[in-house]
Every structure is written in C-alpha cells, then in structure tokens.
Amino acid sequence: MKGAVRDFRLHDASGSQLFSLIVNRDSLLFYFRPPAVRSGRFSLRDLERSFEEVRENNSGEWTVRITNLESARRLWAYIVAMSEFLSGDGDTTQIGYVNSNNQRCQGHRGYPGNDHLQKAYRMECLNEDCGNTYGANGSDVFQRKCPRCQGGAPGIEF
Ligand SMILES: [Zn+2]
Numbered sequence: 595m596k597g598a599v600r601d602f603r604l605h606d607a608s609g610s611q612l613f614s615l616i617v618n619r620d621s622l623l624f625y626f627r628p629p630a631v632r633s634g635r636f637s638l639r640d641l642e643r644s645f646e647e648v649r650e651n652n653s654g655e656w657t658v659r660i661t662n663l664e665s666a667r668r669l670w671a672y673i674v675a676m677s678e679f680l681s682g683d684g685d686t687t688q689i690g691y692v693n694s695n696n697q698r699c700q701g702h703r704g705y706p707g708n709d710h711l712q713k714a715y716r717m718e719c720l721n722e723d724c725g726n727t728y729g730a731n732g733s734d735v736f737q738r739k740c741p742r743c744q745g746g747a748p749g750i751e752f
Contacts, residue, residue, distance in 0.1 A: 613673075624669060626656040634690020634698060635676050637718055639725035644668060678703050679716060686736035687715060695744060696720045699735050700727075705752055707731035714752040719743060728752075 606612050610629035615622055630636060631654060638656055641648045645668075647659035660666045679701030681688045689701040700716040707714040712731040719726040719740035726742040728749025739746030 620661070622660040622666065624658045624660055626658075628654050631656060632690075634692075635679065635700065636673070637700070637725075637727075639718070640672065640676075640727070643725075644672065676700070680704070682713065682715070682732050682735075684732070687732045691735070692720065693736050693738060695737070695739050695746075697735075697738050697740060702732065702752065707733075708750050709733060714750055716752045717749070 606629065611627050612630040612633075613627060614625045616625070626636060626641075636656075638648065638650060641656065641658055645658050645660075645665060647657075649657045651657060658669055660669060679689060680703070681701050682699075685691065686693065687699055687702075689699060691699040693699075696719065698718045698720055700718055702713040702715045705714045706712065707730075709731040712733055714729045715732055715735055717728055717730045717735065717738055717740075719728075719742065721740065721743055724740060724743040726740055728741055729752030730738045730750065741748050
C-alpha cells in the first residue's frame with residue numbers, strides 16, 4: 595500500500611460517500627462503501643459473477659479488484675446500469691425492500707410488467723447458493739417467490 599496511492603470518492607445527492615478507489619501499482623481496488631452496500635441497489639452476487647476478486651471486509655464494505663481497462667469499464671457500466679433503477683410508490687416496491695421469502699426489490703426502469711398498469715421490477719433472490727435475478731410485477735413484489743429455488747412463477751422481462 596506504500597507509494598503512489600491516490601484516493602478518490604463519489605458521493606450521492608445527500609453527501610454520503612458511496613464509492614472510493616485506491617490506486618495500487620498493478621491494480622485498482624474499488625470500494626462499495628457502506629451507504630452503497632446498504633442502499634440495496636447493488637448486489638454482491640452480481641459482482642461475484644462478473645469479477646474475479648470480490649470481497650466483503652470487516653467494515654461491511656465490498657471491494658472489487660480491477661486489473662485492466664476492460665474490467666474497469668465493466669464495473670462502471672454495472673454501476674451506471676443499476677443507478678437507472680427507480681423505487682416504486684409503495685413501501686414494498688422501494689429499492690432494498692426484502693419480502694418474507696428473502697427476495698429483494700431492486701427497482702424498475704419504467705418497463706411495463708405483464709399485469710394491468712404494473713411496472714416490471716428487478717428482483718434478487720438472497721437465499722444462499724441461489725442469487726437468481728428475475729423480473730416481477732410491482733404488485734407481486736411483496737409475496738414473490740424465486741423461480742429457481744422456491745418454485746415461484748417464471749420471471750418477466752424487466
Ligand atoms: Zn432463489
């Protein structure tokens with residue numbers, strides 16, 4: 595960690611620091627800071643699927659080691675994509691809401707669901723060994739079951 599270490603920070607509208615970045619000689623270590631982790635907007639599972647070295651540290655931060663430009667671009671694209679999701683109006687369609695089946699709402703991008711006047715939400719199964727992501731109508735979020743590990747209905751486009 596000695597040497598040319600620079601530190602950079604990104605904040606959300608309320609001033610919370612969401613991310614930081616440590617520049618090492620051969621790689622970058624990108625941090626999802628606790629406000630980003632707690633937001634429910636991002637997923638450790640998503641990161642583990644896309645990057646080789648992903649860790650959760652004792653401070654409740656997630657770290658992603660970036661070793662080349664391609665992975666830096668991929669990480670930034672993920673953050674931008676997830677930032678496009680919006681919470682719904684109700685309590686059970688807020689980003690980060692987790693229903694009694696351990697399914698987390700990650701918001702919608704304005705795409706219609708397949709039920710009357712519904713929007714399609716991105717859902718993430720938080721069950722260990724699953725981590726499935728799928729789409730669900732907003733009206734179903736509060737009781738949705740995972741299509742992969744709980745026998746829930748097939749996911750919809752989101
Ligand atoms: Zn599942």
